[in-house]
Amino acid sequence: MKTQSYHSPKRGFTLMELMVAMAITTIIVTVLVSITSIALDTWNRSRSELRASRQGKAMIDTIARDFESMVVRRGNANEWLSAIAETRGIGRNLQSTNASRLIFFTAATDRYNGEIGVVNRDRGGDVSCVAYELQYKDPLATGATGRFETFVMSRLLVNPDETFARLLGTPDLPTAFTSFAPTVSNPENFVCENVFQFSVTFNIQVSQVNGTTTTLVNVPVTVGSNGGVNAAQRFRILGSGIDTDAAGGVTPAQLAAGRLTSMQISVTVLSDLGVDQLRTRSFSGNQQAEFLAKNSYQYSKLVQLPGM
Secondary structure, eight states: OOOOOOOOOOOOOOHHHHHHHHHHHHHHHHHHHHHHHHHHHHHHHHHHHHHHHHHHHHHHHHHHHHHHTBOOOOSSSOEEEEEEEOOSOOOSSSOOSOOEEEEEEEOOTTGGGGOTTOTTTOOSOOOEEEEEEEEEEOTTOSSSOOSSOEEEEEEEEEOHHHHHHHTTTOSOHHHHTTTTGGGTTSGGGEEEEOEEEEEEEEEEEEEEEETTEEEEEEEEEEESTTSGGGEESEEEEETTEEEEOOOTTSOHHHHHTOEEEEEEEEEEEEOHHHHHHHTTOOOOTTHHHHHHHHHEEEEEEEEEOTTO
């Protein structure tokens, strides 16, 4: 006897079920894409801030070490430090708001290419001349132009032998340094990049005499255009005292007789994304302030200068 088997027809998804599944999948994908985008944006910003922090720290620490071992001798007519506000425009679509050219004497620990005490390398000198300069250039190019232009901070260290022969004992340090100036921006003198602006503020302790009372007043002098009331276009330390064009609320004679107690280094570092934008766009009105608020980071350090 034969038996007949019956198979129920296979049931598929209805159109409504497919639409609901597609809607759920779309929502999940949208959420995942949104979360991924936020995570990538956060990662990029954290990476930019970390790199900017490294750039700022590299520059500040380098300048601080040189100033901590700065050499000044009293009782002579020599110039020991020259800080001059940069008047030429640094930058292309957006120019630096402040920069200074620094030249001074220091007992740098990397003199003689760091080979201190090495026979036939170390000739016994302990005073070097160091110069800092900010330029807008390609850090790897020998000229002023290149494909990857950015704000570049350079440091030139003149070894003690040449310092003694050509720079020490001069009443006009920038003029004596003229022959070295073209080499400051050479690639081998690179310190860090993306430094949009840097300023130095010298804190001077001034004695003010009123009758029988003597008051010590701290007068901060910032070299550059954004230093406010005490802004200076030049700041010099001579063997005979301090020479600056800052008002400072005191007389030039009081400033000249003042004592340099400390200095503050302040820098603004741009993110890599900000530097990329500088190469392709221009700024007008409030766009510069908005751009800097979004793409720059501020760093500063106070350096004590005992015995100055």
